[in-house]
Amino acid sequence: xxxxxxxxxxxxxxxxxxxxxxxxxxxxxxxxxxxxxxxxxxxxxxxxxxxxxxxxxxxxxxxxxxxxxxxxxxxxxxxxxxxxxxxxxxxxxxxxxxxxxxxxxxxxxxxxxxxxxxxxxxxxxxxxxxxxxxxxxxxxxxxxxxxxxxxxxxxxxxxxxxxxxxxxxxxxxxxxxxxxxxxxxxxxxxxxxxxx
Amino acid sequence: xxxxxxxxxxxxxxxxxxxxxxxxxxxxxxxxxxxxxxxxxxxxxxxxxxxxxxxxxxxxxxxxxxxxxxxxxxxxxxxxxxxxxxxxxxxxxxxxxxxxxxxxxxxxxxxxxxxxxxxxxxxxxxxxxxxxxxxxxxxxxxxxxxxxxxxxxxxxxxxxxxxxxxxxxxxxxxxxxxxxxxxxxxxxxxxxxxxx
DNA sequence: CCTACCGATCGGTAGG
DNA sequence: CCTACCGATCGGTAGG
Numbered sequence: 001x002x003x004x005x006x007x008x009x010x011x012x013x014x015x016x017x018x019x020x021x022x023x024x025x026x027x028x029x030x031x032x033x034x035x036x037x038x039x040x041x042x043x044x045x046x047x048x049x050x051x052x053x054x055x056x057x058x059x060x061x062x063x064x065x066x067x068x069x070x071x072x073x074x075x076x077x078x079x080x081x082x083x084x085x086x087x088x089x090x091x092x093x094x095x096x097x098x099x100x101x102x103x104x105x106x107x108x109x110x111x112x113x114x115x116x117x118x119x120x121x122x123x124x125x126x127x128x129x130x131x132x133x134x135x136x137x138x139x140x141x142x143x144x145x146x147x148x149x150x151x152x153x154x155x156x157x158x159x160x161x162x163x164x165x166x167x168x169x170x171x172x173x174x175x176x177x178x179x180x181x182x183x184x185x186x187x188x189x190x191x192x193x194x195x196x
Numbered sequence: 197x198x199x200x201x202x203x204x205x206x207x208x209x210x211x212x213x214x215x216x217x218x219x220x221x222x223x224x225x226x227x228x229x230x231x232x233x234x235x236x237x238x239x240x241x242x243x244x245x246x247x248x249x250x251x252x253x254x255x256x257x258x259x260x261x262x263x264x265x266x267x268x269x270x271x272x273x274x275x276x277x278x279x280x281x282x283x284x285x286x287x288x289x290x291x292x293x294x295x296x297x298x299x300x301x302x303x304x305x306x307x308x309x310x311x312x313x314x315x316x317x318x319x320x321x322x323x324x325x326x327x328x329x330x331x332x333x334x335x336x337x338x339x340x341x342x343x344x345x346x347x348x349x350x351x352x353x354x355x356x357x358x359x360x361x362x363x364x365x366x367x368x369x370x371x372x373x374x375x376x377x378x379x380x381x382x383x384x385x386x387x388x389x390x391x392x
Numbered sequence: 393c394c395t396a397c398c399g400a401t402c403g404g405t406a407g408g
Numbered sequence: 409c410c411t412a413c414c415g416a417t418c419g420g421t422a423g424g
Binding site for chain 1: 402405
């Protein structure tokens with residue numbers, strides 16, 4: 001096994017451990033010592049791989065985006081009902097992966113503070129999500145597939161806000177909250193065509 | 197000025213300072229020393245008034261509820277469209293008080309963690325909000341004022357989730373987000389009668 | 393209400 | 409990648 005490969009695997013272990021700890025304690029609440037312990041090394045050893053606490057956070061966010069091949073596909077899907085199906089597929093995927101949702105929600109909430117190291121990341125993330133949704137609703141509107149009086153920009157904002165809010169409710173009580181059904185129903189209520 | 201009065205005023209100062217710091221740093225991110233400094237005493241002095249960090253948090257949440265005479269009024273309003281007007285009045289009031297919304301959102305997000313000292317408080321808070329909304333939609337449904345096929349329980353969950361999600365978006369970008377308009381439009385879309 | 397202190401924990405560095 | 413350490417900060421206590 002080459003030294004480079006070993007190093008890469010070690011980094012992956014550390015990132016996975018960091019995601020676990022961020023999920024439980026947020027960024028500020030987590031310590032390099034706790035993350036290092038779960039990756040079986042000392043906190044000084046961790047710093048050998050990631051030069052600072054912030055650099056590790058950046059690596060975690062970067063890998064999360066890299067994993068999101070779904071988002072990649074989203075970018076290349078032409079605006080229309082198909083995009084809504086893509087959104088729903090992501091929600092369904094999330095339903096089977098509460099850990100990632102939990103980590104993301106935890107960090108996003110913390111990063112509302114302007115001086116949080118992930119603030120810029122999430123600002124960009126949300127803007128892209130909103131723009132994407134707005135373009136979709138606009139295309140639907142031009143084809144007459146959006147109910148009369150529904151404004152694409154407001155529909156986009158409402159959709160993203162609903163998605164976020166539902167994740168929080170779902171994380172608090174997964175048994176009682178039908179995240180996928182609620183979003184599907186909400187979208188269907190905006191459309192003049194069936195969503196199936 | 198009586199000693200008791202002085203003590204009560206001092207406590208109010210400390211609680212106000214705590215709300216400020218919680219808003220900026222959350223509960224775990226804030227220190228008794230910083231809160232104390234803003235209330236013009238030492239952190240040991242603060243502990244003279246509130247025996248622990250958790251006791252101060254409890255006092256902050258308690259006072260926030262006490263201030264919410266609006267919620268009190270909500271409890272005594274019979275289910276129906278009038279309750280929706282009450283909800284919208286709260287949203288409008290919040291629009292003029294970003295500080296309190298910010299503090300609440302920050303704490304609520306942090307308290308998703310089950311071992312957070314405010315976890316039980318927010319669980320109760322959300323359950324009450326959801327139950328209240330569900331009873332309202334149910335009453336509307338029985339009078340035929342809810343659109344066909346709208347399920348009161350799902351409408352309540354969706355409404356609370358949307359409200360929460362919009363607050364986060366609004367806090368991040370107050371200029372671009374029409375919180376009140378979005379909620380009003382969403383509600384109107386569920387009804388068969390005008391919301392005015 | 394303060395001064396003075398405690399034990400614990402933090403991110404990061406030195407030096408190997 | 410570790411041991412050993414630094415300066416800073418934390419919540420809480422003692423004792424007045």
